[in-house]
Amino acid sequence: MTEKKVFQASEESKAKAKQLRLFAILAWLVAIAGEVFAIVKLIHNETLTWLIVAIVVILALAITGNLLWKKANRLDPASEKDKARFFIQNQLGAIISVIAFLPLVIMIFTNKEADKKTKGIAGSVAIVALLAAGITGIDFNPPSIEKYTEEINQQTDVVKGLIDNDHVYWTKAGNKYHLYGDCQHIVGRDSIYDGTVKAAWESKGISELCKTCEKRAQKANAENELEENIDSNAEVPEDQEAEEEVPVEADQD
């Protein structure tokens, strides 16, 4: 349609992403420190309970880090142009999860001071933790500048199709943008922002159109169309009558 809009994260989004990444890295570092501690101190028959507690704590930290990291990537995504960086940035949580658990799993199974039962229990728990952390670390639908650019252009066209212009509303905490400032979901909120679809994505990572607004716009459009049809239908018989009258008058003449 018009010129192609290219996604560029706002300064606000970048700052927020930076903060989330910092917390993610902190959580991961503590998780790995916990793993080292568990390997050095806790792989014994007598400390089995503490080993399991440690694994659960490491898992919680790893998952927290993974989720924060993925959230940051949604606010400030990588470009697909640099393939290696794109992969590492989006899948770093999975990589860290392997680092946080695989050495522990190996040490549990190869430890000489733990008996079969301890190895079986602690080993299974650690493997389950490795899988759980790994899965939350994988980004199955990794965001990218290119993907966001594509979607912004598509959604801008959708919005223009619904309300004839590219002007939407969103709130500070909301995760959807709205076509109407008086939508029931945002009316009366303290801070309502407005701007283009692109601005909603860039400033807050908002990528979804409010369903209520969408239906309202569709309904309004359908009603307008119906009115237009009624108008044009009403005009047809008049035209026909007018045409019919001509020959009658001609006959009279």
Ligand SMILES: [Zn+2]
């Ligand atoms: Zn709405």
